[in-house]
Amino acid sequence: MKNIPPTYFISLTALCAALYAISIILTAYLPTPWIVGHLRLGIIIPALFALLGGPWVAGIGAAIGSFLGDIFGLVPLGRTDPVLALFAGVPANFVGFFIFGFLIRKYGSWGSFLLISFLALLIGNFIAAFNVVVYLGFMFPLNHPWATFSGALLGASFNLKIGLILGFLLFWLLTMLPVMLFVFPPLVRALSPILKKYPYTSKLVLEEPRIIVPKGFILGIILLALAYVLYFTPIVNIIPFETIIGGDVKFGLTYLFFLTFITGIIVIFLPFLIFTLKYLGKKNNGKI
Template sequence: MSRKHQVNAETGGERRLRRSVEAIVTAMCAALYAAGSYATAYIPSPLGFGQFRPAVVIPAFFATIFGPMPAAVGAAIGTLLADSLKHGMLYMGSLVAAVPGNFIGFYLFGYIVRRFSWTRFILASLVTLTIGNAITAFSYVIIFKAIYVQALPFSPGTLTLISLGLTLYWFITMLPFVLLVTPLLIRAAAHAMPSIVPEDVYLSGLKSELPKKSFSLAMTIPGILMVIIGLATTFTPLGTITANAAKLTSTILIELMYYLGGITLITIGLITATRK
C-alpha cells in the first residue's frame, strides 16, 4: 500500500515542497544548524582557525528529506548565525567564505540524492565535503584572512597549503559524522514521521543497508591519504612550511590530526568491510 505524503509531492523521485512548507523547513534547518554549530564553535582546528563542526549532519539530513534548496539556504543562514554569535557581530569571514561554501555544498548534496539510494548518499557526502569545504577554506584563508584583514602575509603557494590543510581538517572530522549519524536520523524519521519522508528514501532507509563496499572505500581511501599527508608533514619540508604558515612552533597537533583522523577513517572502513 502506498503512503500519502502530506509534505512532499514527488515526480520522478524529486522533492517538491509548497512554498510555505519550504520556508518553515528552511527556518528549522537554519536554527538547528546554528545551534549545533555554535555548540562546538570554540573547538578550533590545529591551524588556529576553522572550527570542529559535526553539526553538518543537520543540513545533510534536510537535503535528503526536503531537497537541495531548504538545506542550502538553511545551512548558509545557520552558519552565518553561529559565526556571528560567536564573534558578537556580523562576521565577514563567514559571509565571504562559510555562507557560499555551505550553500553550494548542501545544494549539491540535495541535488545528488534527489533520486535516492545509499550509493548516491555516499557520493553526495564525499562531493559536498570536498567542494563545500574547499570553497570555504580557500575563501576564508585567501579572501578574508590574507586580503581583507591582511593577517596572513604569505606567498600564494603557502596560502594554498593552509587552505588545503583546513579543507582536509574539515573533511576528515565531518565525514564520519555524515556517513554514520545522518543515516540514523533518516531511518528515525522514516519510522517516526513517514509522511514527511519521500518514498524512495523511506524504502531505502527501512529496507536496505548502506552498500558495504562503497561505504568502506569512502572511509578507507581518504584515511590512507590522510596518513600519507601526515608522513609528508613529519618527514619532508611540508612540516616546516605548514608550521610557518600557521605561525606554530611545532606541527605536532597537525601531525596528530592527520594520523588520528586517517587511522580512524581506515579503522571504520576496515571494520565495515570485514563485518558479516
C-alpha cells in the same frame, strides 16, 4: 517525488537555518586541535533537511544558519568576523549542502551517501578554504585582529597560499566527514518513524552487498591514502601547518592521521558489518 508547497519550503528552510545556527553556537567553544574554526557537529542538520526538503532547503537553510551561527557564536570568540562569515561560510555551506541534497535525492541509497558526503564536504570546504585565504590575504581591514597574519600572507609566495588553502581544506574535511558518516545514519534511523510519515522525504535504500561494498571500499581507500600522505610523506614542507596550527605540528598531524585512518578502516568494513547484522536478524526471525 512530490513538489514541496511554498509554505513547507519556507517553514523547512527557516527551521533548518535556526537549528543549524543553534548547533554552531553550542559548539563554538569546541575548537579543533589546530585552533582553526570549531568542531562543527551540526553539519548533520542541513543534511537531514536535504532529505526532508531537497537541495534548495538544505542549501539556503545551511547558508543562513551558518551566517547566524558565526555571528552569534564565533564572532564573539574572535574566530571569524561578519564579512568573513558572509564571504566564506555562506557560499561554502550553500554549495556544499545543495550538492548533497541534489545528489542524495537523485541516487537515494546509503552506498551513494558515502561518496556523496565526501564529495559535498570536499567542494564546500574547498570554497571555504579558498575564500578564507583570499579574504585574509587581500581583503582584511587594517585594524583586523589578524592583521599580522594577513600581512604576512599578503607578501607570501603563491605556493604558500596554495598550501594554506590545502591545509584548511584537509583540516575541515577530515574532521567533518566522520561526523557525517557516523552520526547522520543513526539519526535518520532514530527519526525514521517520523520521516516515513512525511510525504516529501527522500528515501534512502540499502543496496545489495555487490553494490554498496565497492562504494565503501573506494571511499575507505581514499581516506587511507590521505592518512598515509599526512603522516608518512613530507607534506609538512608543502603545507604551512605551523602557520595554521600555531602549536604542536606533530600532535596535529598525528591526531588527523589517526582520525582519518580509523574512519577509512570503518568505512571499508562497515558495509560487511551491516549485512552481517541484517543476515543474523533475519535468521533469528526465521526468515533465513
